[in-house]
Amino acid sequence: MAHVVESKKACTVNPLKMSQPLGAAYAFMGLDSCMPVMHGSQGCTSFGLVLLVRHFKEAIPLQTTAMNEVTTILGGYENIEKALLNIRQRAKPRLIAICSTGLTETKGDDVDGYLALVRQRQPSLDDTALVYVSTPDYVGAFEDGFGRAVTGIIQALVEPVSSDDGFCPVERxxxxxxxxxxxxxxxxxxxxxxxxxxxxxxxxxxxxxxxxxxxxxxxxxxxxxxxxxxxxxxxxxxxxxxxxxxxxxxxxxxxxxxxxxxxxxxxxxxxxxxxxxxxxxxxxxxxxxxxxxxxxYRHQRSQLLDAMLDGHFYTGKLKVAIGAEPDLLHAAGSLLHEMGAELVSCVTTTQSPVLAQLPVDQVLIGDLEDLEAAAQGADLLITHSHGRQAAERLGKPLLRLGFPIFDRIGNAHRVMVGYRGTRQFIFEVANLVLEHLPHAGPDHWPLPEAAQRVAQPAAVPLPWPVREPASTDGVAP
Known part of the structure; x- marks a missing residue:
């Protein structure tokens, strides 16, 4: 079980984490006919907008309530009302989703109360769904904001089917x-x-x-x-x-x-x-x-097993330093460990129960400076594009992973899930090792014990009964 510790530095030197409001805004991007809004200053929104545009290379709809010194002190009701009316008139969204920022959270704006008052005063917004999520950017990180946004959407929009006596009958x-x-x-x-x-x-x-x-x-x-x-x-x-x-x-x-x-x-x-x-x-x-x-998918599973056999020669005993959000760190780090790699440094952005499952002694909640300091003995660095300077200083290859990645294209189409995505990730790591670490390979690294277990077909049986498909198109009836 990994021990999670927090960096005690007085400031962040080279940031690894992205903020909660940015994570919430990204979640709102997955709703149809939606206009995400950050309740804060124009600078807060502009910073997040630049990161999203550079990562996806797409036009990003993101608005702001444009708070300034005076409105921050007096309260943001008028700014919210004005923003909602302008957005409704110009963009005509089906949904307007608002997330807070550190500025308005520090002031203590009662946004839920503001929205209730807007509903009473502005009937023109009756056909527009409104969602508000509290996401202060001085705590938490990107995935916290994303999770809070999804929870807020469910609370605001999903029709409940429960009552005091239990769940009402509903047609599934x-x-x-x-x-x-x-x-x-x-x-x-x-x-x-x-x-x-x-x-x-x-x-x-x-x-x-x-x-x-x-x-x-x-x-x-x-x-x-x-x-x-x-x-x-x-x-x-x-x-x-x-x-x-x-x-x-x-x-x-x-x-x-x-x-x-x-x-x-x-x-x-x-x-x-x-x-x-x-x-x-x-x-x-x-x-x-x-x-x-x-x-x-039976065939894709077999292909993944073959990819694990092919790739373990280059991942076995590979020393890896990873800096990523907790869930991404867990996904990438656990697979690499299963492929025989050694995690010499794991740096993340926020607390999460999943961190304790990582196959490493310690996980540090810190920044990219912490990752760089702990990666002296690593063979490979894995983090987002802000880690490229650290990789250059260390002379280590960098596998770009996470958000943001602004010096590569095609980030939206990268796949790491399923048998096919796992296979592709293994190939990506192995090919990077082949390119930058010519000493690595079967002639130099012995077969790790974990990879030996993978090499035995009896150790990885099918988890479901083997049945012949009833159709020739590969999809069972």
Whole structure:
């Protein structure tokens, strides 16, 4: 079990973490016809907007209440009212989602009360859904804000089916499940999960679905709001699903809130990068749908095993230093450990129960300076683009992972989940080792014990009964 400690430095030297409001704004990007708003100064919003634009290389709809010195002291009601009316008139969104910043949280603005008053005074907003989430940026980090936003959306929009006597009778949609992906998953990851779920004859209501809004497509017409994502109507009907799949520890609270409001059973997956975790996912989907696992995923599992055999020569005894958000750190670090790598340094941004599961003695909540100091003996650094200078100073190869990545393109389409995504991540690490560490390989590093176990087919049996598919297209009936 890893011991989690916090850096005692007086200040952050080279930031690793992104703020809560930015995480919340990213979650709001996965809602259809939505206008995200940061309740704070223009500078707060501009900073987050630049990071999102540089990472996704897309136009990002993000507005601000433009607080200044006077309005901060007197209160932000007028700024919020003016912002809501302007957005409603110009962009005509279906939903306006507001997150707070450190400025307005320090002042103590009662935004929930402001919105109730706006509803009374401005009937023109009756056809617009409003969501508010408290996300002070002086505590927590990106994934905290993302999780809070999803929980807030559920509380504001999902229709409850419970009463004082228990859960009211509700007609379930037998082929509908809810998917709550964490903020560490890319649009490509979510698209992969939707495809896996659809292969079992199930339909996923994804909250939030950035695969529909930030997947890099060119829309037929221009809109001032988000393009694609989950509709308000779909969110309201999440209580009729037969199950909820939550991906990442950051989604535990959102999944529990949804279950409490609707009675929909929750299945939490702390990661989907690896072999056993994806075995569990497909077994769960098979049980929910009553269908056998499609042949295509049996084949992808076999391909992943072969990739693990091929890649372990380059990951075995590889010394890795990782700096990332907790759920992403857990996903990448656990897989690398299973592939025989040694985690010499793990630096993260915020507290999370999942950190204790990491195969390392200590996890530090710190910054990139802490990562650089602890990575002297590492062979490979893994973090986002702000770690590139540290990698250059150390003379170590850098695998860019997380948010933001602004010196590479295609970030929205990167896939690390499922058998296919896990396989691709293994190849990406192994190829980086081949390019920058020519001394690595089977001629120099002995086969690690973990990799020896992988090499034995009997150690990795299929977790489900072997059944022949009833159709030739690879999808069982």
């Amino acid at each position: 949609v037998e082929d509908q499940i809810n998917l709550l992906p964490g903020g560490h998953l890319t649009p490509g990851d979510i698209e992969e999960l939707k495809e896996i779920i659809a292969a079992f004859g199930l339909r996923a209501v994804v909250l939030p679905d950035v695969s529909g809004s930030l997947d890099g497509h060119i829309p037929p017409d221009w809109r001032g709001t988000t393009l694609g994502g989950t509709t308000v109507e779909a969110i309201r009907g999440m209580g009729r699903s037969i199950a909820t799949l939550a991906i990442g520890e950051q989604m535990r609270a959102a999944g529990a809130t949804l279950s409490e409001r609707t009675g929909v059973p929750l299945h939490l997956f702390d990661r989907l990068t690896g072999l056993a975790c994806n075995d569990r996912l497909l077994s769960t989907l098979s049980q929910l749908s009553g269908r056998p696992v499609p042949e295509k």
